[in-house]
Amino acid sequence: MLLLLLCFTALVSTSFSALFRNNAPVIGLMAQDVLRPKNNERSYIAASYVKTLESAGARVVPIMIDQTEEEYKTIFHAINGFFLPGGSAYIFDSGYERAAKIFYNLAIEANNKGDYFPVWGTCLGFEQLAVLTAQSNVLVQTNTTNVSLPLNFTHGKIFVP
Numbered sequence: 001m002l003l004l005l006l007c008f009t010a011l012v013s014t015s016f017s018a019l020f021r022n023n024a025p026v027i028g029l030m031a032q033d034v035l036r037p038k039n040n041e042r043s044y045i046a047a048s049y050v051k052t053l054e055s056a057g058a059r060v061v062p063i064m065i066d067q068t069e070e071e072y073k074t075i076f077h078a079i080n081g082f083f084l085p086g087g088s089a090y091i092f093d094s095g096y097e098r099a100a101k102i103f104y105n106l107a108i109e110a111n112n113k114g115d116y117f118p119v120w121g122t123c124l125g126f127e128q129l130a131v132l133t134a135q136s137n138v139l140v141q142t143n144t145t146n147v148s149l150p151l152n153f154t155h156g157k158i159f160v161p
């Protein structure tokens with residue numbers, strides 16, 4: 001009888017955990033430095049980016065600036081992808097740039113090992129990715145306000161810095 005009860009408990013708890021297991025991807029969302037900090041403000045994450053990711057079915061983990069490399073590695077191994085938001089942090093020397101670089105290199109390492117690890121950059125985030133990939137300042141001033149340009153896809157390429 002006791003054995004039966006134990007079996008039943010085990011069965012119920014496994015199906016329970018299967019029922020409530022959350023398979024929604026966990027996305028690390030990068031915080032960024034406040035451009036002109038006042039009081040104790042150092043970094044922020046715009047709520048709209050959290051909403052965007054959540055509305056697409058992801059769970060969001062904040063990645064704060066100025067953490068140790070070990071802490072970033074711990075976070076990296078607990079997320080499925082990372083997202084660099086737009087804003088106005090410096091892309092050559094800031095907490096945002098430092099964290100982005102660490103995660104970018106870890107993502108390349110993971111992808112090279114066959115562990116699919118997507119990275120997304122919006123606006124400033126895309127500029128950050130361009131600079132990290134080129135390993136130089138490839139950004140130039142353009143007069144392209146309200147100009148639509150075609151998005152030309154090229155053949156896939158894995159960048160190994």
Ligand SMILES: *[C@@H]1O[C@H](CO)[C@@H](O)[C@H](O)[C@H]1NC(C)=O
Pocket residue numbers: 143
């Ligand atoms: C940018 O392009 C617009 C439209 O072609 C033009 O009117 C404007 O003078 C340009 N601005 C600069 C700074 O070149």
Ligand SMILES: *[C@@H]1O[C@H](CO)[C@@H](O)[C@H](O)[C@H]1NC(C)=O
Pocket residue numbers: 146
């Ligand atoms: C953007 O360009 C379109 C098409 O040329 C034009 O109709 C529209 O008024 C422009 N908008 C702004 C904000 O300049």
Ligand SMILES: *[C@@H]1O[C@H](CO)[C@@H](O)[C@H](O)[C@H]1NC(C)=O
Pocket residue numbers: 150151152
């Ligand atoms: C992108 O595609 C457009 C339309 O096919 C073409 O006119 C343009 O030259 C292409 N640009 C580049 C950079 O390949």
